[in-house]
Amino acid sequence: MNLTATRRGEVAIRDLSKSFQISGRRLDVLSQLSLExxxxxxxxxxxxxxxxxxxLLRVLAGLETADDGEVLIDGRPVHGVGSExxxxxxxxxxxxxxxxxxxxxxxxxxxxxxxxxxxxxARQYLSLVGLDDFAEAYPRQLSGGMAQRVGIARALAVQxxxxxxxxxxxxxxxMTKITMQEELSRIWREENVTMVMxxxxxxxxxxxxxxxxxxxxxxxxxxxxxxxxxxxxxxRSASAFVRQREVLLREFGLH
Amino acid sequence: MTLQNIxxxxxxxxxxxxxxxxxxxxxxxxxxxxxxxxxxGLVAAFLVLWQVSSTHGWVNPAVFPPLNAIASALWKGITxxxxxxxxxxxxxxxxLAFAAAVVFAIPLGLFMGSIPAVERAIDPILQLFRQTSxxxxxxxxxxxxxxxxxSKVFVIFWATIFPLLLSTVxxxxxxxxxxxxxxxxxxxxxLAIFRRVVLPGAIPSIFVGMRLSATTALLxxxxxxxxxxxxxxxxxxxxxxxxxxxxxxxxxxVILAALGLIANSAIVLLQRRLCRWSExxxx
Ligand SMILES: Nc1ncnc2c1ncn2[C@@H]1O[C@H](COP(=O)(O)OP(=O)(O)OP(=O)(O)O)[C@@H](O)[C@H]1O
Ligand SMILES: [Mg+2]
Numbered sequence: 001m002n003l004t005a006t007r008r009g010e011v012a013i014r015d016l017s018k019s020f021q022i023s024g025r026r027l028d029v030l031s032q033l034s035l036e037x038x039x040x041x042x043x044x045x046x047x048x049x050x051x052x053x054x055x056l057l058r059v060l061a062g063l064e065t066a067d068d069g070e071v072l073i074d075g076r077p078v079h080g081v082g083s084e085x086x087x088x089x090x091x092x093x094x095x096x097x098x099x100x101x102x103x104x105x106x107x108x109x110x111x112x113x114x115x116x117x118x119x120x121x122a123r124q125y126l127s128l129v130g131l132d133d134f135a136e137a138y139p140r141q142l143s144g145g146m147a148q149r150v151g152i153a154r155a156l157a158v159q160x161x162x163x164x165x166x167x168x169x170x171x172x173x174x175m176t177k178i179t180m181q182e183e184l185s186r187i188w189r190e191e192n193v194t195m196v197m198x199x200x201x202x203x204x205x206x207x208x209x210x211x212x213x214x215x216x217x218x219x220x221x222x223x224x225x226x227x228x229x230x231x232x233x234x235x236r237s238a239s240a241f242v243r244q245r246e247v248l249l250r251e252f253g254l255h
Numbered sequence: 256m257t258l259q260n261i262x263x264x265x266x267x268x269x270x271x272x273x274x275x276x277x278x279x280x281x282x283x284x285x286x287x288x289x290x291x292x293x294x295x296g297l298v299a300a301f302l303v304l305w306q307v308s309s310t311h312g313w314v315n316p317a318v319f320p321p322l323n324a325i326a327s328a329l330w331k332g333i334t335x336x337x338x339x340x341x342x343x344x345x346x347x348x349x350x351l352a353f354a355a356a357v358v359f360a361i362p363l364g365l366f367m368g369s370i371p372a373v374e375r376a377i378d379p380i381l382q383l384f385r386q387t388s389x390x391x392x393x394x395x396x397x398x399x400x401x402x403x404x405x406s407k408v409f410v411i412f413w414a415t416i417f418p419l420l421l422s423t424v425x426x427x428x429x430x431x432x433x434x435x436x437x438x439x440x441x442x443x444x445x446l447a448i449f450r451r452v453v454l455p456g457a458i459p460s461i462f463v464g465m466r467l468s469a470t471t472a473l474l475x476x477x478x479x480x481x482x483x484x485x486x487x488x489x490x491x492x493x494x495x496x497x498x499x500x501x502x503x504x505x506x507x508x509v510i511l512a513a514l515g516l517i518a519n520s521a522i523v524l525l526q527r528r529l530c531r532w533s534e535x536x537x538x
Contacts, residue, residue: 061440081440093437097455097532107441110451138532158441 008074009084009161009194011037011060015069018055028219029055032069035213035225039161042188042195044205046248047215053198056215057166060196061087073162083111086160090167092151094139100150101126101135107158125153128187145176152184156191163188165197169204181207185233202252206244207234214251224251320502328502329509338491342510345488348404349476349514352411356468359412360419361461367420368427368457369449381420389414390478402483411475418467426460427453459533462526469518477511488514 013035019028029052037043045053058064060071062081071078073085086107094103105122109115126135129149139147148168155163168184169177181204188195188208199205205212206228214224226248230240302322308314309321332338367374393410400406430453438448480489488507495504 063436063440081442083442085440087437087440089433089437091433093433095434095452095455097458097530106438106451110438110441110443110447140532 008039010039010074011035011162011194011196012072012075013037013060013069014072016056016059016066016071017068018052018059018064018066030059030066031220033223034069035223037194037196038210040192040194041210042197042208043211043213044209045196045198045213045215046200046202046205048217048252049200051215051217053215054166057087057164057196057198060162061085061164063087083158084161086155086158086163088148088151088155088163088165088168090170092139092144092147094142094147094150094154096139099136099138100131100142103139103150104153104157107154111158122153122157125157128156128190129153129183145172145180148172148180149183152187156187156193159191160193162194162196165195167198167200170200177201177204182233184208189232202245202248203236206230206241206248207236212248214248217252226251317501320505324502325505325509328500329506332503332506338488338507338510341486341488341491341507344486345476345480346514348407348479348487349411349472352408352415352475353469353472355408355412356415356419356472357465360416360464360468361423364420364423364461364464365427365454365457368424369453374424381417385417385421389475393479393482397483407476407479407484410479411472414475415468415472418471419461419464422460422464422467423457426457426464429460430456455530458530459526462522462530465522466519469522470515473511473515473518 013033016030016033017028018030019026021027033056045056047053055064059066060078062078062085073082095106098106101119101122104125105115105118108118108121113121123135126132129152131146131149131153134142134146139150142150148171152168169180172180185208195208197208209228212226212228214226216222216224228244230238230244235241305319306322309316309319329338367377389410392413393406396406396409396413400409434452434456435448438452443451476487477489477492480487481493484490488510491507492504492511495501495507
């Protein structure tokens with residue numbers, strides 16, 4: 001049986017190259033990258049600072065155009081942003097003049113959904129991220145973790161096939177971070193969405209990923225893909241988890 | 256030892272009786288009056304000093320009449336109707352000019368801020384006009400528009416445009432590009448981005464511009480009325496001084512100060528209603 005025709009949220013990256021001009025010199029950030037991301041998969045991108053993680057994510061989002069190669073989503077080439085993708089940035093990027101509920105329904109509203117209906121949908125996602133009591137609060141009244149949850153709810157509310165996340169928990173403290181990772185893992189399973197996430201945090205990568213993409217430290221080096229075959233929900237203290245950690249740390253030459 | 260101390264202080268705090276409602280009210284009134292004192296104490300001290308120096312002859316009471324003389328001149332001017340016409344004409348001049356500036360400068364500023372090419376084209380001439388004092392141009396406006404109402408309203412309008420225009424342009428340009436990018440990711444059209452991100456983001460700056468412009472409008476109102484008018488509060492200040500009606504002169508000045516304060520708080524009130532999400536900055 002062939003299910004590929006009904007699969008949603010599949011990403012194919014073909015020979016993708018991207019360089020920047022920095023003070024007259026060419027900097028090859030991504031060169032000839034090819035990769036298939038499966039529907040419903042969670043792919044986590046790690047790599048040293050400046051290795052091009054954000055650049056790759058921005059190309060996938062359609063915020064940056066590749067110099068060469070292409071990105072296909074469900075078989076169609078990407079040109080610019082698209083309604084099947086949503087992005088969660090490192091900062092929550094909430095509109096300060098909208099309430100929490102208004103921020104969550106913002107994406108739906110700019111897509112032309114009637115406001116009453118958009119707000120109704122927004123309420124469901126407000127519950128999903130556990131902020132029912134803060135519907136009418138303004139962003140300045142939220143903590144960092146709460147604001148980031150609002151950003152996540154806003155992205156999920158438009159029901160994307162693909163969720164692109166760039167270090168979404170990078171600015172949070174360790175405890176909040178763990179809670180958020182657990183919540184994200186639960187939401188990901190419930191919403192059946194393809195996730196591509198950039199992180200600096202090896203433990204976060206192993207906790208969430210089906211596969212980890214390691215971008216090379218040296219320019220022009222080869223990317224590596226590492227399967228994380230651990231049962232879910234994952235236990236950070238399990239010996240298999242710790243072993244995976246060591247494997248990944250070795251990739252960074254830290255072990 | 257320390258632990259015991261902590262324990263004792265905790266039980267002390269818990270064991271303390273709840274204050275009675277009357278005491279609570281007194282305490283609230285006390286803190287309210289302290290707040291009022293810290294906020295208006297200096298103003299009150301200034302007024303007291305004025306009154307005492309004037310009545311005791313520490314300053315020349317002919318130049319600094321006692322407050323009660325000013326108050327009675329003010330009262331007579333308003334109830335007798337002598338100052339009412341002046342207030343009306345001054346309000347009309349500055350109100351017209353300010354309204355025209357709002358209608359002209361805010362849309363132009365939004366347009367300039369949104370489209371860099373437009374700003375590049377307009378900015379040099381704007382800077383040239385802005386750096387030329389409006390008062391220096393007043394004779395030109397008089398030549399063009401005559402000595403009547405038109406030239407006065409126009410000179411006020413002219414000076415009032417610039418703070419509002421520059422604040423609006425600045426407000427639009429300072430909208431966080433990350434928010435605009437976020438809206439773009441959700442597929443917002445250019446118009447939607449303008450309406451839902453740029454405009455609300457620029458509103459606090461526009462209000463700052465409106466407050467600066469209101470101040471400018473009153474400044475230019477007085478200057479133009481002192482130069483060539485036979486009515487208006489600015490005229491009354493000058494005229495009362497010529498005729499040595501010093502309490503009347505101060506009464507006119509008090510009216511001016513009151514107008515400025517009222518205009519400012521009206522704008523702040525409007526801002527509070529329009530942007531409950533942010534606190535107005537005081538300038
Ligand atoms: N708009 C741009 N113009 C010029 N150079 C850029 C631009 N964006 C990124 N770069 C360069 O591309 C390289 C990769 O940047 P990128 O932001 O993708 O790295 P990253 O892997 O996300 O790093 P970090 O972990 O620090 O976030 C950097 O050397 C950066 O200087
Ligand atoms: Mg990055």
